[in-house]
Amino acid sequence: MIMGLIEPTSGSIRVFGHDMAHDRHRVLGRMNFESPYVDMPHRLTVRQNLRVFAQLYGVTDSAGKIARLAEDLALVEFLDRPSGSLSAGQKTRVALAKALINDPELLLLDEPTASLDPDTADWVRAYLETHRRDRNCTILLASHNMAEVERLCDRVIMLKQGSLVDDASPAELFARCRRSNLEDVFLDVARGRVNAKNRVVS
Amino acid sequence: MIDAAAISLGRIGAMVLRYTYLLRSSWPRILEMVYWPAVQMLTWGFLQTYLVRAQGVAPNSAAIAAGTLIGAVLLWDILLRGQQGFSFSFLEEMWSRNIANLLMSPLRPAEFVVALMVMSLIRLAVGVVPVTLMAIEFFGFNLWALGFAFAAFFVVLIVFAWSVGLLVSGILLRYGLGAENLAWSLMFIIQPLGCIFYPVAALPGWLQPICWVLPPTYVFEGLRGVLIDHVLHTDLMLTGLAIDSLLFMGAAFAFAWLLASARRAGTLLQTGE
Known part of the structure; x- marks a missing residue:
């Protein structure tokens, strides 16, 4: 919905001041996203895929940009392999390279470490932390992995059945729910142990 | 509305x-693009050669008959492969x-x-151009020798092919791969109604108005006019192009509506x- 792929049934979404339902093309070049549920063409090599997306996003010096991303994301040895032949972890890194190809000001990540082994998942989280700090990029992360959210996020929005139930920093959520980690906060929200004002009810 | 200034050649x-x-x-994709048009042209070409010989038709009439059929097969391939491309x-x-x-990129x-139109032309160039050269070699029929008439036929056919392609793409976006078979089969309705291998007059009277709504009908009638009467009926081409324009606008509207x-x-x- 934030990228304009789905229209909201009511209300509106504005990114960089533009309504995403009608004006999305003014801002899509300043955003990007990564999701394990969206693939890149399998028969194209990693380099070919990245070159196509670099051109779609109007990246100048695409060869240099691809080389830098490949270096950063440890993709150099896979650049000339078909994307479909990569493992889940390698595909995630390629998808991240695609998501970063235009140096987005707003990066949307949908379960970026889903189905990754713990080592690769940790590597991806560390990379995202560094990227956010170095590029001052806003990251909007959707995840059910509360340890990941706790590590990466300054602000947490909790949704339950499509409704917003909380919006605070991790520290504020711990204090309100009298918990020491987001996993427990999540369970409290999911199981109805906190009410609308985040008071503990049981 | 499309903002022409915002269209990017780079994208x-x-x-x-x-x-x-x-x-x-x-390479199998490339081979497949040439394979079917070649098989189609050879099958119909040899059948036509056999029938002409068996009926003892005069050489000049035989050449015209062969040209009409092989020309129709080649133009049909432009239509079908243009849409499929x-x-x-x-x-x-x-x-x-x-x-x-x-859809989430700036495209x-x-x-x-x-881009899909350009690819349709590229795939036609790879798949159909070699077959037109084979038609010269095997049956002495040179589609390119039709000159301006061929250019007119091509424009009317390819715009119609794009219209059908656009409509099918919109349906695929809205209803998913369950509608995939339309991409393969929808154009085949044109084979009987577009009067590819026979004149419109050969059809029942009640069906003829439907045929005249389809731009390919004007092309295939035009082809027979060029090969048999040696006349390019520009009125047919202009009418075909006018209907084409309306259908293309309709298809573009349908695509935009289905995407929304x-x-x-x-x-x-x-x-x-």
Whole structure:
């Protein structure tokens, strides 16, 4: 919905001041996203895929940009392999390279470490932390992995059945729910142990 | 409305590059593009040669008859392969689950459509041009020798092919791969109604008005006019092109409406069956 792929049934979404339902093309070049549920063409090599997306996003010096991303994301040895032949972890890194190809000001990540082994998942989280700090990029992360959210996020929005139930920093959520980690906060929200004002009810 | 100034040749080029990479990566794809038009042309060509000889037709009449049939087969291939070149390029995005990547990129729908048109032309050049050369070698029929008439036939056919491709792509976006067979089969309705191998007059009177709504009918009637009467009926071509324009606008509107409908229904992330 934030990228304009789905229209909201009511209300509106504005990114960089533009309504995403009608004006999305003014801002899509300043955003990007990564999701394990969206693939890149399998028969194209990693380099070919990245070159196509670099051109779609109007990246100048695409060869240099691809080389830098490949270096950063440890993709150099896979650049000339078909994307479909990569493992889940390698595909995630390629998808991240695609998501970063235009140096987005707003990066949307949908379960970026889903189905990754713990080592690769940790590597991806560390990379995202560094990227956010170095590029001052806003990251909007959707995840059910509360340890990941706790590590990466300054602000947490909790949704339950499509409704917003909380919006605070991790520290504020711990204090309100009298918990020491987001996993427990999540369970409290999911199981109805906190009410609308985040008071503990049981 | 399409803002022409906002259309980017770079993004169109990116999509053409993507499809070119795909074609280059798969020789069976390229072989398949030549294979069917060649088989079709050879089958009909040899059948026509046999029938003409068996009936003892005068050489000049035989040449005209052969030209009419082989010319019709080649123009039919331009129509069918033009549409399939458009639709199959679009389907590649759905098969590879890449459609969401594209729709969430700066690529505009109009740019996507132009790239699909370009690919339709490239696939035609790869698949049908060699077959037109084979027709010269095997049956002495030179489609290119029709000159301006061929150019007129081509324009009317390819615009109609794009219209059908656009409509099919819109349906695929809205209803997913369950509608995939339309990409293969929809154009075949033109074979009986577009009067490819026989004149409109051969059909029942009640069916003829339907035939005249289809731009290909004007092309195939025009082809027979050129080969048999040696006259290019420009009125037929202009009428065909006018109907083409209306159908293309209708298809573009339908595509935009189906895309908007898919956004409202939230089906763009669930493009499988």
